[in-house]
Amino acid sequence: MDDIASNIRNLRHRVPPDVKIVAVSKTKPVSAIMEAYNAGQRLFGENRVQELLQKKDQLPSDISWHLIGHLQSNKVRSVVPFISMIQSVDSRKLLRVINDEAARTGRIIDCLLQIYIAEEETKYGFTADEAAGTLDSEEFRSMRSVRICGVMGMATFTDDEVQVRKEFRFLADSFKWLKDRFFTDDESFREISMGMSGDYTTAIGEGSTMVRIGSLIFGSRSR
Numbered sequence: 001m002d003d004i005a006s007n008i009r010n011l012r013h014r015v016p017p018d019v020k021i022v023a024v025s026k027t028k029p030v031s032a033i034m035e036a037y038n039a040g041q042r043l044f045g046e047n048r049v050q051e052l053l054q055k056k057d058q059l060p061s062d063i064s065w066h067l068i069g070h071l072q073s074n075k076v077r078s079v080v081p082f083i084s085m086i087q088s089v090d091s092r093k094l095l096r097v098i099n100d101e102a103a104r105t106g107r108i109i110d111c112l113l114q115i116y117i118a119e120e121e122t123k124y125g126f127t128a129d130e131a132a133g134t135l136d137s138e139e140f141r142s143m144r145s146v147r148i149c150g151v152m153g154m155a156t157f158t159d160d161e162v163q164v165r166k167e168f169r170f171l172a173d174s175f176k177w178l179k180d181r182f183f184t185d186d187e188s189f190r191e192i193s194m195g196m197s198g199d200y201t202t203a204i205g206e207g208s209t210m211v212r213i214g215s216l217i218f219g220s221r222s223r
């Protein structure tokens, strides 16, 4: 389980080539990330801004970083200059702040709308209706510095595969619904980020285009 390079190789065999693998390196040291990097991995995800900022300065600049955890408005400025995608956009207000900071720096930031699909109370996200309301708003239409590339969701933490499958199916249906309503001619809107170490095969079966894998690559964590 400690051999990061072979974990990545095994995973690549089990994930279809058109599904992207985000290596979730939260809590793991720079040395572990370098092992994955040397095995060819270039796409990494972190969920905490402070930790991401500390690590990325010690790592190669051709790594693509995805933010996958809740982002506070006051930390947007520190990630906008380099982040390649913010997967965890969970409110209209946050989207506005990202847009405004991106406009200041002259970047366009790729974003996923995090959709609330779990039964747990603690997960952040839009409902599908709230996401539609945001996309339908004048405010959103005025945003020139964010590009909405799809949706992201986290299933309930449970062994009940039927439940998890149902939640992933709901996310895929929400993606299709939003695509038909707002993005029919927009090639950028194409990602369904769902699936983690314990449920990625189910997620791929339900149409995931991007899996976020931590412990299967780097070993288990305490958080």
Ligand SMILES: *Cc1c(COP(=O)(O)O)cnc(C)c1O
Residues within 6 Å of the ligand: 024, 026, 047, 068, 069, 154, 196, 197, 198, 212, 213, 214, 215, 216
């Ligand atoms: C930690 C985390 C993951 C990866 O979890 P594993 O079970 O270790 O694969 C994926 N997505 C998000 C949002 C996470 O916070």
